[in-house]
Amino acid sequence: MEDGEEQKQRHDDASSCPANITHVIFDMDGLLLDTEKFYTVSQEKILSNYGKTFDWSLKAKMMGKKALDAGQIFVKETGLEGILSAEEFIKQREAILHDLFPWSELMPGVERLVLHLHACRVPMAIATSSHRRHFDLKTLKHQELLSHMHHVVVGDDPAVKHGKPAPDIFLAAAQQFQDPNLKPHQILVFEDAPTGVEAARAADMHVVMVPDENLDKTLCKRADQVLSSLLDFKPSDWGLRPF
């Protein structure tokens, strides 16, 4: 088993070479789908009931995480421990989100990118911390486009023991391509959240980050490439056929 320093060196070596990407893994919330705004408004609403305001420094810590992990951060960081449990927070949030998710829209550039990679026969997957029931609600309107994914790994998949920033979800997604020759450095991950970028790096994969404009720029330093929109993505930067 290699140690952390060797892993880092291998990643740095891969980063400095022209990348030869063969497979792609997409995050979903805030990357493929414009759903992070739903989490933001629901969390603002819950917090306002306690006379407090939600801000982007707290958002940055919660985004990309499994529901319970995010809930625990929420009650701790807002000083609501002993007043609101993580479980009750999730219950209140779910009541709001349930009606919003079926309205989920694609982020700019998603359709062009997915169709292009499909035409280029690049195998694609989704790795989302969202659980299955929410995944189904969010993707109701996008079944056709997402049918181009080889597979989807959701946050409540038993293979995902530890949520992002642990590498579990990306390693599980890589394994499900069922290609014994596939190496992590051949995989390009697209993420919007700092915890997701950390998870991809921990899995030794390349990562393009497309952060929300409100996210603190210092939280974007760990990505191999940072874009303001998927519309700015250049496949040739990663050894893929241009649009």
Ligand SMILES: O=P(O)(O)OC[C@@H](O)CO
């Ligand atoms: O992993 P993603 O798809 O961003 O899901 C996270 C979401 O459930 C909350 O931020």
Ligand SMILES: [Mg+2]
């Ligand atoms: Mg995300």
